[in-house]
Amino acid sequence: MEEAPGPRSTWTFLTSHARVLSAISRDPWARIRDLAVALQLTERTVQAVIADLEEAGYLSRTREGRRNKYELRGGQFRHPAEEHRDIAPLLDILATPPHLTGDDSGANDGARPESGRQESVDADGRMS
Template identity: 65%
Template sequence: MDASEPPRKAWTFLTNHTRVLSAIARDPWARIRDLASALDLTERTVQALVADLEEAGYLTHTREGRRNKYQVIMGGKFRHPAEGDRYIAPLLEILAGSAADEVPRGDGARGSTLPD
């Protein structure tokens, strides 16, 4: 690289949406503040990402006492047309580890079995 060329921007394989979703799959009781700290994002950014994920049907939450408990909908599919026929569950199982095995899929069942 020529010294006159600007340095390339850093990039990652995972979007912040994926990072937030996998963190919530690991810990459904995580607070926005804790997610932001763990993911090196601002609280406002995490709030917006959680709202996006809920609006798109990948995530729901219920209020229990003073805390939110999140539920990842494992039966969701990828949004991009190139992968639109594939489920997100296998990726989340890799990223979240065994915690994803215990996340309800949204149909009342548990585990990583994909819907028909």
């Protein structure tokens, strides 16, 4: 008897860009090294993705002391099929801490000792 074939490809639902943007929305003080580990990407990939997101206007970066702080600017989806839709609702879903969704994957919940509060993206795509 022949076995059923395995999956045709290994793909994920979200792109690296969406995953990096989501992780930054949870933790605006995240280091590239920490993002790379959490997202299972290389540091070079995370750097390139952040550069893409900055160039496209989705986020900005400011240096505060020895750390970068990222600020989400919001925006629309880039694909023509969704270009009229705002990314904020998707980021709100992805930025929800795992303990509020029942996900025990151990992902960072966005709490930072420096700020003590978590920011979210409002309906206009701005951080609140």
